[in-house]
Amino acid sequence: MSEQLIVSFITFMIMSFGTLANLFVFLGAKKMGSMNSSFGIITKNQAICNMVMCLIFLLYVCPMQLSDSQPLVNYSRFLGLSAMTVYEVSNQLHLLLALNRLCAVFWTFHYDQIFNKFNTNLMKNVACLIAITMCIGFYEVLGCHFSYNDISWTFVFLNTQSCSTITWYSDFILNISMVALTLIINLITAYKAGKDSRNLLSSVGVQMSKEQKQRENSFIRQSFFQGASIFAGQVTYYVTAPLVSNSILLFLDASLWAFMHAFEGGIILASNKEMVSVMKKKRLFILFCVDFSKPKGIAIVVVLNNDTSPENYRVALGKQCTMLCFHSRIQFFTSERFGNSIPMFANGCESIII
DSSP states (O other), rough: OOOHHHHHHHHHHHHHHHHHHHHHHHHHHOOGGSSSSSHHHHHHHHHHHHHHHHIIIIIIIIHHHHHHHHHHHHHHHHHHHHHHHHHHHHHHHHHHHHHHHHHHHHHHHGGGHHOHHHHHHHHHHHHHHHHHHHHIIIIIOOOOOOEEETTTTEEEOSSHHHHHHHHHHIIIIIIHHHHHHHHHHHHHHHHHHHHHHHHHHHHTTOOHHHHHHHHHHHHHOOOHHHHHHHHHHHHHHIIIIGOOOHHHHHHHHHHHHHHHHHHHHHHHHHHHHHHHHHSSSSEEEEEEEOOTTTTEEEEEEEOOOOOOOOHHHHHHHOOOOOEEOSOEEEEEEEEESSSSOOEEESSSSSEEEE
């Protein structure tokens, strides 16, 4: 009985934290003007996936751990199927986010065409459709049910030879490969973005600021810890859990793949101070609209509203302008849209629309 209370307490605490942390990420993303974009759409859907996973464990698994209710256990395979579907969608959204960043850095001038809102929603829906089809096929049609087990106090696959073979490839190999690919893409993107930023700054004789270095390091840390948490969840379930005899350690090993959805909300918040600060106070936005058809024509708009998207002002002020949204540090940017190279200054740009 004491072990039941311990595992249910662990589940309740971790998943309660995860629900709140990912809700905070979702609300923060909605308030940030720079998140009214393709990247923001994927990020918000990622937070929703994490919240759904946390709520499945909080509202369904935790009561089963406390009560051993047979009706709940009998129908647990449907919640297990839902949890696996959310897990697969989440991993595919991670890969989509990585490709989004890669495209923004390597194919900047084609980014708006590739990752416009229509294409982003289409890719997101395709990811959901693939995950739903795959999970129903493997875990329901083929009978490899993912249901609650009262020994490990969490979801486990049906213990047969055929199911072990299917899940080894459909879950472990597939998701480990996807995590590795996502991590590699993120590291390549971080390296290229940092290199381009340093080259641009050095060309005008400016050193990279401490805040810029911190942002670059934060992105690398976030990518590493997100990838490491997903990787650890897979390894502990398939490799270490079968070797563990202690029931509580078995529960932790077999549940880490789900707990990482809770941890991810904390990782994102810890790596993105802007997301935390935007929830605490209003932020001053200064937008410069430069009309290059009039050499001295510069309009300045000051906005005191976290919910305002810079894109709205670009539309209002005209398409032939470069808009910089900024608030803290010195950076240099160059515009080549109009056939010339013009240095522009921005203090800590959160969103740049060119």
